[in-house]
Amino acid sequence: MNFAPLELDEQTAAFRDEVLAFLDEHLTDEVHEEEWRTGAGHNAQFHKALGARGWIVPTWSESEGGAGLTPFQEVILERELAARHVPTITKGTTRLVLSAVVEHASQRLKDEVLPGVASGDICFCLGYTEPDAGSDLAAARTRAVRDGDEWVIDGQKMFTTGAQNCQYAFLVTRTNPDAPKHKGITMFLCPLEGAEIQAVHTLGGERTNMVFFDGLRISDHYRLGEVDRGWSVLMGPLNAEHGMGDDRGPVIESRGGMYGGATVDAYAHAVEWARQPDVDGKRPIDDPGVRRRLARVALDLETMSLAPGPMGRIVSSENLIRSARDLIDLLGPAGVLSHDADGAVGGGWIEYSHRFAQGTAIYGGTTDVHRNIIAERMLGLPRSTPR
Ligand SMILES: Cc1cc2nc3c(=O)[nH]c(=O)nc-3n(C[C@H](O)[C@H](O)[C@H](O)COP(=O)(O)OP(=O)(O)OC[C@H]3O[C@@H](n4cnc5c(N)ncnc54)[C@H](O)[C@@H]3O)c2cc1C
Known part of the structure; x- marks a missing residue:
């Protein structure tokens, strides 16, 4: 198996550069600070900037308010947004519902909402x-x-x-x-x-x-x-949220990566911490025990990004919970200092990841429910709860 990083062709690499330039322009410190303060998972101005580029529903044609991107370009876009921690929770819920609106809404309702969804005015x-x-x-x-x-x-x-x-x-x-x-x-x-x-x-x-x-x-x-x-209308968005939807790449692809972003940064900040000498001039990273624990988090990250669908949902959440807990334990008091506290490692990212991790096992369907989905719908085992 070839584990070398994917090489992007010229056109895709140019598109990625375009996304990075967009993020440099619009993803300001104020956007991040607002998210730390509110936890809203949404920034109206940034969302509208995405809409102006046609990047809220990027695979729609330009005449529909999209950008005519290929599904692969959409993956690139979503990955870069996730890597830079763009607050996209509301974009995500809007996208989940969109398929049901397109399929089941009257023309009057579609005319009322679809252009506004694409422009970022309606969520x-x-x-x-x-x-x-x-x-x-x-x-x-x-x-x-x-x-x-x-x-x-x-x-x-x-x-x-x-x-x-x-x-x-x-x-x-x-x-x-x-x-x-x-x-x-x-x-x-x-x-x-x-x-x-x-x-x-x-x-x-x-x-x-x-x-x-x-x-x-x-x-x-x-x-x-x-x-x-309504149950059959609900099933489309619900299945997509459970990673059991149609074969749209980004929905499935992003499952494992969903909580990966928090782990990637927690890991990076922990490695940075481990490279700094303490008062006696010793660096934690020179200790094989510390390296082993960091390596375990790195391995967790790999498995998170490889598992698709409901498996990815479970692995992603459970690995984040374990990794964040282990990193807090490894770093000691510096790891529990929160954002803006003096001496907080990585601006409080590790402490935040540990708190954030807990809810990931609950929303979007709990990890228990996802285990049922795998057992019943993928492995064909009997229902856990009789109808
Ligand atoms: C931060 C956050 C954001 C959320 N956002 C939204 C949102 O935007 N919209 C929305 O509608 N909901 C949202 N939710 C709700 C979330 O989807 C539910 O909390 C979740 O589905 C679990 O439902 P519950 O809390 O009623 O727990 P319950 O369903 O009562 O579950 C309690 C416990 O029993 C277990 N359990 C229940 N049924 C089974 C079963 N059949 N097999 C095995 N174990 C089972 C669960 O895993 C859990 O451990 C959010 C929740 C949180 C915490």
């Missing part, structure tokens, strides 16, 4: 989880009741990340409480104007939300797919 968040429905999404209770040409929405969503920066939520609602739970669900691209959004700040530094719907009235043209048949 979507995921309105799945509720206080009593997380892994078991079909247990959702948020009600949608038809009233003429409108629907009335009542209920509460939990962990609706990015809602404060989004115009619409891809909303799971119950329209038939008497049907078996998978059969009474209807999906909406629900305008968020009129919903109450309350911030939730996590241990990992991320901002997410509770969203309350109290008699919110929306037009029927915001419905995606048929009434009570």
